[in-house]
Amino acid sequence: MVDTTTTTASPGSRLLGLTTLVGLAGLILFAFVLTEPDVRLHPTTGEEFGQFDAVRLLYLHVPMAVLTYAAFLTCAVASAGYLLKRRPWWDVTAHASAEVGTVFCGLVLVTGSIWGRPVWNTWWEWGDVRLMTTLVLFLLFTGYLALRRTPAEPQRQARRAAIVALVAVLDIPLINRSVEWWENRTLHQQSTLAELKIEDLTLFTLMLGLVVFGLVFAWLMLHRFRVGWLEHAQAGHEVALAIAERHAEMETLDVDAAIGRTGGAR
Amino acid sequence: MLNREVRQMRELFTDAGLVATRDLRIEARSRVLLNQVAPFALLVLVLFGFALDADQRTLRTFAPGLFWVTVLLAALLAVQRSASIEHADDAHTGLRLSGMAAASVFLGKAAAVFIQLMVLEVLLAIGIVVLYGSELDNPVLLAVTAVAAAVGVATTGTLYGALASGLGARDTLLPILLLPVLAPVLIGATRSFDDALGAAAVDGWAWLGLLAVFGLVATVLGALAYGAMIED
Numbered sequence: 001m002v003d004t005t006t007t008t009a010s011p012g013s014r015l016l017g018l019t020t021l022v023g024l025a026g027l028i029l030f031a032f033v034l035t036e037p038d039v040r041l042h043p044t045t046g047e048e049f050g051q052f053d054a055v056r057l058l059y060l061h062v063p064m065a066v067l068t069y070a071a072f073l074t075c076a077v078a079s080a081g082y083l084l085k086r087r088p089w090w091d092v093t094a095h096a097s098a099e100v101g102t103v104f105c106g107l108v109l110v111t112g113s114i115w116g117r118p119v120w121n122t123w124w125e126w127g128d129v130r131l132m133t134t135l136v137l138f139l140l141f142t143g144y145l146a147l148r149r150t151p152a153e154p155q156r157q158a159r160r161a162a163i164v165a166l167v168a169v170l171d172i173p174l175i176n177r178s179v180e181w182w183e184n185r186t187l188h189q190q191s192t193l194a195e196l197k198i199e200d201l202t203l204f205t206l207m208l209g210l211v212v213f214g215l216v217f218a219w220l221m222l223h224r225f226r227v228g229w230l231e232h233a234q235a236g237h238e239v240a241l242a243i244a245e246r247h248a249e250m251e252t253l254d255v256d257a258a259i260g261r262t263g264g265a266r
Numbered sequence: 267m268l269n270r271e272v273r274q275m276r277e278l279f280t281d282a283g284l285v286a287t288r289d290l291r292i293e294a295r296s297r298v299l300l301n302q303v304a305p306f307a308l309l310v311l312v313l314f315g316f317a318l319d320a321d322q323r324t325l326r327t328f329a330p331g332l333f334w335v336t337v338l339l340a341a342l343l344a345v346q347r348s349a350s351i352e353h354a355d356d357a358h359t360g361l362r363l364s365g366m367a368a369a370s371v372f373l374g375k376a377a378a379v380f381i382q383l384m385v386l387e388v389l390l391a392i393g394i395v396v397l398y399g400s401e402l403d404n405p406v407l408l409a410v411t412a413v414a415a416a417v418g419v420a421t422t423g424t425l426y427g428a429l430a431s432g433l434g435a436r437d438t439l440l441p442i443l444l445l446p447v448l449a450p451v452l453i454g455a456t457r458s459f460d461d462a463l464g465a466a467a468v469d470g471w472a473w474l475g476l477l478a479v480f481g482l483v484a485t486v487l488g489a490l491a492y493g494a495m496i497e498d
Contacts, residue, residue, distance in 0.1 A: 139449075143443040150433045151433075159495075163429060168447075
């Protein structure tokens with residue numbers, strides 16, 4: 001049966017999209033209006049210090065970083081699933097999550113860099129281990145996507161992409177633990193969420209950011225998966241169409257005349 | 267039971283030896299490493315000299331990094347060559363029909379690339395001593411680092427070489443896929459060489475640990491994953 005779907009939207013995905021938009025508006029309100037800037041007073045000199053308004057970028061940066069991990073881990077699980085089961089569903093999921101994850105990872109690097117300029121006084125810090133390992137992760141998945149765009153037989157490409165993803169994802173524990181393992185080689189602060197060292201509204205906005213970006217991730221994944229699935233269905237459809245055409249040619253062939261000609265040649 | 271496992275292991279390494287010998291014999295006859303890859307690597311060293319305005323003090327300071335960047339660039343050529351051997355005359359089909367385990371083929375090919383990289387590294391070490399004026403402060407650390415890094419590069423390169431082979435645009439795909447994976451080797455080997463060449467005050471032996479772990483993980487992962495690469 002031929003799939004005649006012309007859109008990747010459905011009532012459910014439209015509702016999800018709408019919820020995501022409302023959530024994003026709420027997040028912007030909390031992050032840029034309702035929360036206070038990070039201003040502290042030096043205990044002895046009384047001078048103001050802190051991250052000031054730059055701290056607001058962290059309400060986007062941190063949730064996007066978490067979703068980057070989630071996307072790449074989804075890609076790794078789906079890649080392992082494909083190698084074990086060899087079902088296209090796993091492969092399309094891996095491809096979709098890698099694309100969404102690469103976009104998130106790129107945004108994490110960009111927002112981090114913009115935040116770093118006023119706070120660390122530099123756009124880029126070569127000595128920061130977490131920054132470097134995140135950049136390497138971005139480059140690893142850029143390579144993954146390059147492999148995905150290379151023309152190749154689908155099963156062969158899927159198998160090789162799965163191995164690239166499983167190797168690339170080994171970088172995630174390094175990024176995650178880098179602030180603990182290389183304390184003196186990073187400007188990133190150690191985990192504050194686990195110890196609840198941050199204030200209520202800040203914590204709420206961070207959590208809201210996680211939920212909202214989780215919705216963005218789900219919405220993007222849903223549509224990207226459906227695009228991938230349609231591509232997969234189209235490839236199968238083209239093969240089926242070509243086979244049907246060959247069959248039709250065979251049926252309309254004048255068999256007797258063909259045999260006669262062959263016989264004559266002998 | 268134990269005997270069977272010992273026999274299987276012996277067979278694994280014997281087959282790997284056969285594959286490595288074959289690859290090295292092809293190299294000895296074609297001389298691609300000596301006639302093309304080694305001159306390319308030395309050329310890169312010279313170009314770095316031009317780019318840094320031939321200031322020997324600067325070159326001596328950055329020699330470890332320049333050395334390893336050159337090794338990685340030359341390794342790309344060696345790995346591409348190693349993978350292309352299998353596609354010439356459909357050799358990989360013959361290899362699959364031989365019944366050898368995929369892990370044996372992987373270990374054999376990686377061993378051949380490793381030996382070629384070691385030859386390159388010796389030539390490049392002479393190059394940085396002569397051209398950049400580097401001094402071998404700690405030859406033992408230098409040698410062990412060179413071996414550990416070459417294991418990591420050879421095994422990872424062999425896996426990714428097979429991965430990119432048989433696909434369109436494989437020549438441009440291999441560097442994009444391989445170089446980010448080799449970033450830890452570049453960092454670890456450069457820091458270790460910083461110590462061995464007296465270019466910076468770092469603990470080279472600690473970085474050597476990173477290289478050893480990388481080499482071990484890459485060898486095990488490569489041996490496990492190579493089968494999926496040569497299925498087709």
